[in-house]
Amino acid sequence: xxxxxxxxxxxxxxxxxxxxxxxxxxxxxxxxxxxxxxxxxxxxxxxxxxxxxxxxxxxxxxxxxxxxxxxxxxxxxxxxxxxxxxxxxxxxxxxxxxxxxxxxxxxxxxxxxxxxxxxxxxxxxxxxxxxxxxxxxxxxxxxxxxxxxxxxxxxxxxxxxxxxxxxxxxxxxxxxxxxxxxxxxxxxxxxxxxxxxxxxxxxxxxxxxxxxxxxxxxxxxxxxxxxxxxxxxxxxxxxxxxxxxxxxxxxxxxxxxxxxxxxxxxxxxxxxxxxxxxxxxxxxxxxxxxxxxxxxxxxxxxxxxxxxxxxxxxxxxxxxxxxxxxxxxxxxxxxx
Numbered sequence: 001x002x003x004x005x006x007x008x009x010x011x012x013x014x015x016x017x018x019x020x021x022x023x024x025x026x027x028x029x030x031x032x033x034x035x036x037x038x039x040x041x042x043x044x045x046x047x048x049x050x051x052x053x054x055x056x057x058x059x060x061x062x063x064x065x066x067x068x069x070x071x072x073x074x075x076x077x078x079x080x081x082x083x084x085x086x087x088x089x090x091x092x093x094x095x096x097x098x099x100x101x102x103x104x105x106x107x108x109x110x111x112x113x114x115x116x117x118x119x120x121x122x123x124x125x126x127x128x129x130x131x132x133x134x135x136x137x138x139x140x141x142x143x144x145x146x147x148x149x150x151x152x153x154x155x156x157x158x159x160x161x162x163x164x165x166x167x168x169x170x171x172x173x174x175x176x177x178x179x180x181x182x183x184x185x186x187x188x189x190x191x192x193x194x195x196x197x198x199x200x201x202x203x204x205x206x207x208x209x210x211x212x213x214x215x216x217x218x219x220x221x222x223x224x225x226x227x228x229x230x231x232x233x234x235x236x237x238x239x240x241x242x243x244x245x246x247x248x249x250x251x252x253x254x255x256x257x258x259x260x261x262x263x264x265x266x267x268x269x270x271x272x273x274x275x276x277x278x279x280x281x282x283x284x285x286x287x288x289x290x291x292x293x294x295x296x297x298x299x300x301x302x303x304x305x306x307x308x309x310x311x312x313x314x315x316x317x318x319x320x321x322x323x324x325x326x327x328x329x330x331x332x333x334x335x336x
Contacts, residue, residue, distance in 0.1 A: 286317075
């Protein structure tokens with residue numbers, strides 16, 4: 001084995017790069033075979049069901065909604081086992097995926113992370129960079145990019161929910177004043193208000209149909225719309241159930257408070273817009289200058305990836321950059 005490695009090295013072949021490519025290819029082949037086998041099994045199961053079920057029954061079966069919470073993290077058994085054994089705190093990541101409102105399983109998310117890691121590492125090696133640089137870029141693309149995208153999707157959905165939430169509270173108040181029970185008022189919100197508020201309140205109404213209390217239904221929806229406004233709503237209903245009182249008046253006051261919070265948030269956004277613009281400009285300058293120097297003198301700039309000292313400087317530079325950006329974000333972000 002040592003003789004083979006020595007002969008490859010004498011022939012000018014970079015052995016670590018070849019090994020990395022082979023390992024990546026093997027991992028991709030195994031993942032492809034697993035996904036193909038899972039798709040074949042699902043297709044065969046569907047074919048057998050279509051043979052033994054009438055068409056009307058099949059349509060009704062497809063339209064059913066499962067009321068049992070799925071406890072599996074992936075539809076592939078081996079991936080589900082690996083996630084349970086190796087991934088720390090999978091429920092937190094699962095709740096983060098639930099905020100997006102999309103049906104994204106934990107196995108699918110980790111599969112995308114692995115594919116991005118391999119593709120980014122291979123692309124870096126193809127461009128002639130070193131293996132440590134490939135690992136660094138692969139980790140950044142495989143872990144950082146999906147995490148950022150999921151966080152952006154979740155925050156955008158929660159922000160849209162908060163913007164529409166006062167209208168939902170007003171609709172509930174009007175229903176209570178007209179004599180409707182709280183369950184029917186929640187159901188009317190699901191019909192009249194657009195998503196994501198309508199979607200969440202439809203799920204809450206379905207939970208009430210299956211026998212859960214209002215507090216339990218709202219608590220189950222809390223991880224998907226984790227915001228102070230929804231927590232206020234949950235606390236108000238919980239206290240009213242225990243102590244009694246005029247629920248319509250309580251919710252009307254809550255709607256006014258939420259609107260004032262939104263106005264204050266918009267004022268703070270306007271006041272801090274100049275500081276945010278400065279942070280965007282300052283934060284983008286290092287990458288712009290790096291790209292310009294890379295175009296003008298590629299050999300000089302590529303030493304950051306090919307030389308171990310350059311890789312070390314790059315790691316320290318990105319770390320200090322991340323700390324500076326975090327400080328600027330803290331300076332312009334205010335909790336209301």
